[in-house]
Amino acid sequence: MMIAGLSAITTAGWSVLAIFLSALLCILISASIAELASMYPSAPGIRTYLKVSFDDRLSLTLVYLYLIFMVLVAGVESYLFARVTKVIFPGLPTMGIVFGLLAFTIIVNTLGLELPRSLQIISTLLLLLSVITLGVYGIVKVNPAVTGSSLIDGSNVLGQLKLLPATIIMAVFLFTGFEWVTMLGLRPQAYERRIPLSMPLAIVTLLLVYSVFASALSYQLPRQTISDTPVPQVLYFISLLGPNGGYVAWGISVLAIFSTFNAGIMGGARLIYVLTREGNLPKWCGRMSLRTGAPVGGIITLGALVTVSSVLVVTYELELLAAVVGSAIVSFVYAAYVLAAIVLRRKQPKARRTFRTPSPRWLQWLLVFLLPAMGLASLFSQVNMQFQPALTLTVLIVLAWFMAHRSLLRVGRPTPNSVKERI
């Protein structure tokens, strides 16, 4: 869908350039995140890094903004899955598919069920290899109905350059989530090399996948067709493989749901759990199954929020708006990560760091200013949306600030940290 969004404002070649530059940005950001992770290994990333770096109000506002982003993304992903499913089962109602997907995900996660690790790895590899292989095939087997390749387009260079900052931030959306690996180190030594390396490796892998696919789309479908649908992969696979291509698109979507969608739901649920443990949210949000370890309260809370988000996206077709606003939010959060690394070098110069970002200070500061600026620019990149993205982001920032304010009032009540004191 984001590739369709890029197609709406720029050509395939410039989209691929934006994806490449975005990957480069994310790799630089990951180096700062890796340094933070080496200082606070196994910590719940965003909450801890921002908490120790900034004042409570700012750090909580950013965390709530990130949570809102996760709710937006999950709403969009469930809608897109429904759109792809309707190609195979056109008689099914869109909202029914969305509710079915959410119910399935909530129930499975509440029960603490998860795919065995080996199956998770296999399904992810299958997903990546399928997209790359079918992407390369689409490039080789050009659709003769698509006149000329729009991949290399030398026209209107100045106009395309002006759009580049916005398209880069929109493309960052494609890579978000790489930072969640920081909680997974099984040994202290993992934070010296394995965790710092795993993020850029993941980003480079995704860069390859998205670049191939964005290029391949342009060899099979006219640009207008790509931008007219939020699920261009369906038309792509049908163009490439005939009517059965719809099943391939659906199969790939199912694989993606089992991996990224589910990971997003669990990540959001754990963030809600963390916020509850601090006293920032009502106690029922932090209910946990002692048997399975599933953050049941967080899953149900997030599930309810995602359901609302999905209903809004489906009813008003807000998928691209949500994605553009989500990209802008993430640009602020990533800038905060880089700034946190800078701040902690000053606040805690002697703290243990088993990894240090190789980026020079000036480059880190450049990122801190560039990322939000590009995020703001992306809000005005979709001509037909006018001020909607900017207004929506403003409302969401106010909401996040308000939630942070309420949390601080809640935490300000006498709530002893010591259990024994309470007894």
Add this chain to the structure above:
Amino acid sequence: MNQGTLGDCLRSFQNEFNANERVKKLVKGWDRSIVVEATDSEPVFTMIVHDLIITDLQPGAHGNDDNDLIHLQASEETLIRIFSGDYNPANALIDGELSVFSSEKDKVKLEAVAIVIWGM
């Protein structure tokens, strides 16, 4: 803080752990070596959880099997506060005062043990 302080605290925790029937239900089939390492002083201990109880508390870091090893790192004062029930380990993790190197399920299990022993 001397080496005995953290050791005494962990011995006391061992007694509470082993005496609690609800904890036994929680750790059924959960055999682990839990390395407790103070980052600002020398004490390192390993608690061996086997057959529903902590069978041993050994000085030093022991245990090689990645799947059964849990490694906790914090300052000695923080570890004492945690194992005395004075500092919620989940909060310590969020505050960046404690590092827990283990699978996600084992982290949750540890917190569940703290909930059962000290109540929250």
